[in-house]
Amino acid sequence: MTVGKLIRALGLPESTRVDQRVPKKLLAEHGAATALDNRQIQDGVEEIRWLAALKPHLIGVPAFEDAQRQYVELAVLSLALKTGAKLGRLVELLHRAVPYPTLLLTASDSGVSLSLAHLRASQNEADEMILDGDLMAVVVPADGGGEAFLSALALARQPQSNLYALYQGWLDTVDALDIARETGRFQPSLTREHALARHAALQQCRQLQSKVEQLRTQAAKERQLARQVTLNQEIRAGQTELQDLQRVLAGEAT
Known part of the structure; x- marks a missing residue:
């Protein structure tokens, strides 16, 4: 499985493509909490790329806002890690650093993984976003999880009522891939x-x-x-x- 194959499976409109390299120093500035985090970023990150920006006027899905969240854009990023890098912490740092809910595709020693985490406004710091609930990260099997998973991952297959529902659809799809590790077969959930x-x-x-x-x-x-x-x-x-x-x-x- 490759990051490129997963990107193609997403079926993102060309208008959403960004495909820009993100300097490691930005991750260090916005995501690192300790000196150890900084070292892990410098020693473990090979490359970060901002692949796509999913905005309402580009994909026809309305923004979402409630008392805790303001989803005006979803981000799709890729992260390439060096051999021996610690996958879990670096993935968490990137999700914390990006100000939008992010679908992250990470290439590491473990293979290619997908990760997502909802965001909400911080109660302690104005204009700061923090992770809302657990970070979900699942390594994609070498066969890509099968055609059923790749098809279910497509943007067009996600809920279209608003950006929050769309992102939750991706979360549920990746969760179903994790469940397939137990059942041996990918099967998307029927409802929320x-x-x-x-x-x-x-x-x-x-x-x-x-x-x-x-x-x-x-x-x-x-x-x-x-x-x-x-x-x-x-x-x-x-x-x-x-x-x-x-x-x-x-x-x-x-």
Whole structure:
């Protein structure tokens, strides 16, 4: 999978293209919080490019504003990292530095990843935007997640009521790609409510998987028979719950 293939899958209008290099120093000035952040930027970032600016008059999707957010533009950027760079922190710094909700395509040792995060106005600093909720970052499989994912990623397939809804559509699409790592098949969520239910099930699934692995480790070390029996019962219960969550992720239940 390449950044170029993902850009083509987005199907962005030519009028939205910017394709300008962003100096690393701007990321350091607007995103870095510590001296360590600055070093990571200088040592880890190969190139940043502002690929596209999605504005209402260019894509026919209205702006959005409420008490906390003002979505007047969406940004599409690419980030190329050097070998050995720490992916997570650098991606977070870039999302914090850009004043618009951003769809970021990052090329790193891990492959190509997609990341998104909603923004809201800071309560403490005027005219400052901060991340609103968790940053979502998912590595795209080598096959691009399949034609179903690439098709679902297209701009034209996202909600068109306003820029906030459009960006949420991309978030839900990338979340569905993350869910496909558990189910083995990409399947877009049918509604916003369906997406919320699947996202919650995914978090529960991964927490439960971690718990079951810990129980298995304990059971392998346990020497008391009664305790082994108890641990094995807990493992079986966890596996049953995991199967139920897998059905939610696969869309068999909501």
